[in-house]
Amino acid sequence: MPMLNASTPFHPAAFLLVGIPGLEATQFWIAFPFCIMYVIAMVGNVIVSFIIKTEPSLHEPMYLFLAMLAITDLVLSTSTVPKMLSVFWLDSREIGFHACLAQMFFIHTFSSVESGVLMAMALDHYVAIRYPLRHSRILSIPMTKTVGSLVLTRGVLLVSPFSILTSRLPFCGHRLISHSYCEHMAVVKLACGDVTANVVYGLVSAFVVVGFDVLVISVSYAMILQTVMRLPSTEARLKAISTCASHTSILLAFYIPALFTFLTHRFAHHIPHHVHIMVANLYLLVPPMLNPIVYGVRTKEIRDRVNRLFHPKGV
Template identity: 80%
Template sequence: MSMLNTSTVSHPASFLLVGIPGLEATQFWIAFPFCIMYAIAVVGNITILFIIKIEPSLHEPMYLFLAMLAITDVVLSTSTLPKMLGIFWLDSREIGFRACLTQMFFVHAFSTVESGVLMAMALDRFIAICYPLRHSSILSIPVTMAIGSLVLTRGVLLVSPLSILVRRLPFCGHRLISHSYCEHMAVVKLVCGNVRANIIYGLFMGFMVVGFDVLVISVSYAMILRTVMRLPSTEARLKAVSTCASHTCVILAFYFPALFTLLTHRFGHHIPHHLHIMVANLYLLLPPMLNPIVYGIRTRQIQDRVIHLFQLRGI
């Protein structure tokens, strides 16, 4: 009977999230800019979705991918920020075991989805600039929706094993997660068993997603740059480059903190822990906040529609 008990995997009923280790005294005030960023992200992305939905002229691949990005951003930020604010303001640090695994799944799955959508948007710009006459035939609406479905499926299939691997590991009563949300490696550090499979699969998934998507994005923009340099006039070159400038800003805002977080968990032991957690938090807040601002400013059709809506309401 004792052997049966020792072979049973032990899970705590709940975990305790620290917040930002080392900054517990000041995280009450840190929560205010986080809350503002979250509000901008939710309002901005919902506005983008609403405008794309009501404006028939925006029912094109570029804007459909933008709508997918907006949905992903809302899910990604909402899966962490409300609980994070509860920790910072109310000291509500406890999170159930299943709720923690659910949050972990949503964070990593929709981070993967966001990377896939950014890759799809780069491909859309590549086809639009390099093959403008064939753009509508190559990227039709059904093809665009199929790409979105594949990106979502990829995220779910790649991240699901993480939750399965964590569920089969013993925690031996360890409950304190040194993080603001249930990030995979932060949870795995509490395990008292062999976590080699989790570490290997986490690295494999991270480098496969980021490596493949960044490679496709880089090749797409290299081909775009080559095509733009062949355009006859400076005005035409500037116009082509300006259509990609907003996408480039979004890509940099997403991948830099993503790579920093991924590599710091495994190799950056000399980096202050509070700095790592702050970047990890901003990774889930900064792109969702910037995306609607950048695309709203850089995309004339969306900008005009927003101004028109405000004028109708007398604002």
């Protein structure tokens, strides 16, 4: 383990990432399925983004939100997984202090952005089912871009204080992060000063973002189901319910690990640490892997263009 010199009396020049505490001996092998999930996420989201960008007929709100989701997943997973794999495979545990703060910023900003995009997609589904003839007027392309900009701005403004507050904490030589990446509370726990501001702000911002988004999503899907049940055709009802079920699976894959990780850090200290970190790692891998698969397979327009991309006519 290399010696780490402090750049200031309060800030270490670098931190050391443990990886998965308690599973250091096996994390080399754990990295293989993680790597496979990361590759699937990268390939899937790049293909979805490319198809939506290059196909003018897909420049509609639903597909633009899907492209935003794909780009968000690419940033979220790429900001953490390559370093995580280097810890697991190469024992490259060192991460610079400012690089750690940057990673923290990207993780929490784009987690917030993903939550906001999922909320926007739920609203889009509601408008499309409830007001199909007015959908293009209610959610126009400029409005869709505005919603995306607001979601990104919200993430940046809410998360920036995390990095600022953390950069002002004294660490007094504590450098070993019991995590696979620079998650906010994992870093804050190393501080030897008063961390009340970090803890309170983290709680408030998380409940504001997740609470608001989950509330809007829940109301949207409740109204969607109410509308679907009034459809005269049984086939139409089953198709709409099937679509809602696939979207719900995406929401559960994102929010359940996120809430588990968030609450475990603060309240459920009896949960084994390696379980907590494994769930936190999967939180950055499973949703980015599932999103292009679920939305790509279930969306006929994207599925047809993927087939044409890999099976062009005349070949």
